[in-house]
Amino acid sequence: MSIFIDQTTKVIYQGLTGSTGRYYGLLNRDYGTQVVAGTHPKKAGTDVDGIPIFASVKEAAEATGATATCVFVPAPAVSSAVMEAAEAGMELVVCITEGVPAQDEAYFYNKLKAEFPATRLLGPNCPGIISPGKANIGITAGHIAKEGGPVGIVSRSGTLTYQALYELQQKNIGVTTCVGIGGDPVPGTSFIDCLKAFEADPETKAVMMIGEIGGSAEEEAAEFIKRSMTKPISSYIAGVTAPPGKKMGHAGAIVSGGKGTAKAKMEALTDAGVMVGQNPTEAGELMMEIVAGL
Amino acid sequence: MDLLEYQGKQFFASYGIPVSAGEACQDVEAAVAAADRIGYPVVIKAQVHTGGRGKAGGIKLATNSAEAREHAGNILGLDIKGHIVQIVWVEVASDIAEEYYASFTLDRSAKLHLGMLSAEGGVEIETVADENPDAIAKIHVNPVQGLTEEACRSWVEAAKLNPAATEGSVEILMKLYTAYVDGDADLVEINPLILTPTGEVHALDAKVSLDSNAIYEHPGYEKYDETQPRDERELAAHKKGLQYVGLDGTVGVIANGAGLAMSTVDVINQAGGQAANFLDIGGGANADVMAGALEVINNDPDVKSIFINIFGGITRGEEVANGIVEAMARVKLDSPIVIRLDGTNAAEGRAILKPHLSDRLMMEDTMLSAAAKAVQLAEG
Numbered sequence: 181m182s183i184f185i186d187q188t189t190k191v192i193y194q195g196l197t198g199s200t201g202r203y204y205g206l207l208n209r210d211y212g213t214q215v216v217a218g219t220h221p222k223k224a225g226t227d228v229d230g231i232p233i234f235a236s237v238k239e240a241a242e243a244t245g246a247t248a249t250c251v252f253v254p255a256p257a258v259s260s261a262v263m264e265a266a267e268a269g270m271e272l273v274v275c276i277t278e279g280v281p282a283q284d285e286a287y288f289y290n291k292l293k294a295e296f297p298a299t300r301l302l303g304p305n306c307p308g309i310i311s312p313g314k315a316n317i318g319i320t321a322g323h324i325a326k327e328g329g330p331v332g333i334v335s336r337s338g339t340l341t342y343q344a345l346y347e348l349q350q351k352n353i354g355v356t357t358c359v360g361i362g363g364d365p366v367p368g369t370s371f372i373d374c375l376k377a378f379e380a381d382p383e384t385k386a387v388m389m390i391g392e393i394g395g396s397a398e399e400e401a402a403e404f405i406k407r408s409m410t411k412p413i414s415s416y417i418a419g420v421t422a423p424p425g426k427k428m429g430h431a432g433a434i435v436s437g438g439k440g441t442a443k444a445k446m447e448a449l450t451d452a453g454v455m456v457g458q459n460p461t462e463a464g465e466l467m468m469e470i471v472a473g474l
Numbered sequence: 475m476d477l478l479e480y481q482g483k484q485f486f487a488s489y490g491i492p493v494s495a496g497e498a499c500q501d502v503e504a505a506v507a508a509a510d511r512i513g514y515p516v517v518i519k520a521q522v523h524t525g526g527r528g529k530a531g532g533i534k535l536a537t538n539s540a541e542a543r544e545h546a547g548n549i550l551g552l553d554i555k556g557h558i559v560q561i562v563w564v565e566v567a568s569d570i571a572e573e574y575y576a577s578f579t580l581d582r583s584a585k586l587h588l589g590m591l592s593a594e595g596g597v598e599i600e601t602v603a604d605e606n607p608d609a610i611a612k613i614h615v616n617p618v619q620g621l622t623e624e625a626c627r628s629w630v631e632a633a634k635l636n637p638a639a640t641e642g643s644v645e646i647l648m649k650l651y652t653a654y655v656d657g658d659a660d661l662v663e664i665n666p667l668i669l670t671p672t673g674e675v676h677a678l679d680a681k682v683s684l685d686s687n688a689i690y691e692h693p694g695y696e697k698y699d700e701t702q703p704r705d706e707r708e709l710a711a712h713k714k715g716l717q718y719v720g721l722d723g724t725v726g727v728i729a730n731g732a733g734l735a736m737s738t739v740d741v742i743n744q745a746g747g748q749a750a751n752f753l754d755i756g757g758g759a760n761a762d763v764m765a766g767a768l769e770v771i772n773n774d775p776d777v778k779s780i781f782i783n784i785f786g787g788i789t790r791g792e793e794v795a796n797g798i799v800e801a802m803a804r805v806k807l808d809s810p811i812v813i814r815l816d817g818t819n820a821a822e823g824r825a826i827l828k829p830h831l832s833d834r835l836m837m838e839d840t841m842l843s844a845a846a847k848a849v850q851l852a853e854g
Contacts, residue, residue, distance in 0.1 A: 256690055281658050281688035282580060287617040289585055294618060307787075321787040321818050337733025342787040343841075346817060363732065366585050392733055395582045418736040421743040422752075423721065459741050461842055 182311030182357040183332065183377040183384070184272060184300065185248065189315050190214045192240045192270075194261045195252030196228050204252065204276070204319050205231070211322040213315040216244040237268040248272040250308070250317045255279040258304055262288050266296040274317045275303035275368070285366035292368070301368025307338045307360035310345075320345070320358070328354030330385035330474060331467060334374035336363050336397065337418055340390045340460060344416075347464030348388070353471055356384045363392065371401035379409055386412045386470045388463060389454070393419030394440045402448035412470045413454045416463035417442045475684045475698045478521040480563040482680030486664075489653035491646055492676035496565025505546035506539055508564040514538055515567040518545045522557040523703045530554040535567060557703065568678060572636055573666035575599050575610075576647060577681075578654040587615040587654070589647070591633040595666040621651040635669075642675030643667070658688030707751065707774050714766040716753060723748025724852040726771035726780040726809065728764070730755050730789060738783045741841055747849030750777045760793065761800035768805045779851035780811045781844060791815055791823025799830055810851050812836045814844035 195201035196218025234240035308318010313327025457463030520532030573596035611633035711718030838844035
């Protein structure tokens, strides 16, 4: 099994008519994802390489039976795109777009939580989600992921998500699902949401978790792991050598006042029984040991 | 984007929050003229992107023109923790009865806004939080509901301010919340928020950090982005649109993706070296981007070797390889390059690089071996 998406998931692409949406939408379709529709308020009735365009998510969902969307619209349009998807009853909204203001994210996160609890938002500013061999929603290169199991991956960083998939592929280890939760201050889906889902998934036997400096998401995950996870975990936290107070590209990757350091996160995870590597390769090697012992 | 105090005060004033009247000045004559206009006593305050100004002699009271001249002269050009003072803010001196602390920021764990208010202002709030956490009244605000006046009032009461300050504080905090949300701020902080002997409440300082992702909603914020403190290397990179942070080591770093770039800095450290920078070229590694990145790194005199760490996800290996070859033809480099290229079409990319390999351009199979090589070259 996989978590959140599989080969039966039908997906609408919000922003399919834009250059980025089109590029990845078609790549996702080539991978095997059921890309059933796109939306654009003024281009209803047209198509993108045979994929029909509807005026709204609601109309697209009614016509196709889709339960998920992938958002590629520009940052200023993200709030309304996410709300539109939720109002149309989508179960999963994967938002790839980066550069969304934190105030917007805080608003729609809480709006969804209160009024649309059945909608899971992934992102914004994330690489998406892939259940190898089944479906790929977002910008991950499908061929670097080995299908099957027994490992689930959850990562806060884009390229390190690929690095993690690649480390496992090099070691001939399959992946049930790889979720990129994104590095923004208010991610729709957290480490804990993914860990819970992996814990409940019978085919996932172990989890690889990639974090980075800033915030306290890894520390909270460590608390959860200690309390509720029975499956073994290997981990890597990027930014061990980052100087305090400096932003490292991501909105999320900032260390302030001694909080959110890689060291604190690594200690919390180790204390929770997680095997923590000093770099992605080491985390992959640790996972190889874990898998060998399953 | 962090604002200077005077920019923060202008930001507050635009949302109706009372601040002291003042003027920003770049030279002594302008500062004296401003002080004469404002009327004595005035406070002359260094405008720098760092704390500890008072201790460093960057905040002085002047009671006449001669003192204003002396203080402005001393403060302008002063080095405060590596920041040279280029602007002073001259403002009317305030009578202070009591000093409070107030702020709003995002609580990332709770995913709600967090307001903090304390009767113990004027000192570092971290110290108050450590020594007397009960002295800070906290309120979580759900962004969907916003801050109601009723909730704000109970929050102010919980902070046990002087009752004379209650009405003025409620009014300012409501406006501060609006400034925080509508102004797309990551942080708004008033320390101290003061109560004057005549019972007025106003902001004596302003610490504001704005969300650079929201510039499209506030075109006026571009001017703040341009005045962020950057060293020469960071300035050059910023002009080329590159995500660059200057560090102190000798190994130049180019990677695609923030996480991988941070990880590259980590593995250089683990190999016994130190990175000269963090540089994320993002998803597209074409020749223009690569040449721009190499130029910035090449201009750093401390750089002794360059580590290009690329993981091709959607970015294809042959594109990256062609970009590097073309960029090397355009930029005359002082330091040798070590490349690690993995992911999509890595084999094709490596084949393109192969005929160009020399003691100036080396290729390694893994991230760790490449880091070791780059460190060895930097020390060699």
